Amino acid sequence: METRTFTCISCPIGCRLTVEIEDGKINEISGNKCARGVTYAENEIYNPKRTLTSTVRIIGGTLEQLPVRTREPIPKGKMKDAMLYLKDLKVEAPVALGDVVVSDFLETGIALIATRSVDKKDQLTKNS
Numbered sequence: 001m002e003t004r005t006f007t008c009i010s011c012p013i014g015c016r017l018t019v020e021i022e023d024g025k026i027n028e029i030s031g032n033k034c035a036r037g038v039t040y041a042e043n044e045i046y047n048p049k050r051t052l053t054s055t056v057r058i059i060g061g062t063l064e065q066l067p068v069r070t071r072e073p074i075p076k077g078k079m080k081d082a083m084l085y086l087k088d089l090k091v092e093a094p095v096a097l098g099d100v101v102v103s104d105f106l107e108t109g110i111a112l113i114a115t116r117s118v119d120k121k122d123q124l125t126k127n128s
């Protein structure tokens with residue numbers, strides 16, 4: 001039997017959850033004040049996901065780096081591949097806040113989007 005503890009981040013209360021796992025399956029979840037904590041714990045054990053936030057190189061822009069994030073959380077297990085992918089990714093300016101940088105990021109079905117606008121050098125865009 002394995003016991004794991006983590007904080008539910010589904011609401012500001014931040015319940016400290018304790019999950020007992022046996023043979024890869026959840027036996028018991030405790031510490032949650034509501035049912036969302038159960039869902040959170042199940043997702044953390046069976047399919048943990050995180051929103052990726054990072055920066056990528058931008059060519060011809062007023063900044064050298066473009067801040068990006070995944071529109072929704074992606075599987076935690078893809079984070080290493082994601083960072084390697086972003087290391088080589090280059091985007092051309094201009095880019096507007098919310099623009100899709102990669103539509104199907106690492107075949108997750110989730111888009112990678114820009115989290116700020118970056119104008120082209122010597123040519124300001126409306127959204128800056």
Ligand code: SF4
Pocket residue numbers: 008009010011012013014015031032033034035036037038040
């Ligand atoms: S278990 Fe419920 S009350 Fe506790 S942090 Fe999660 S969502 Fe909030």
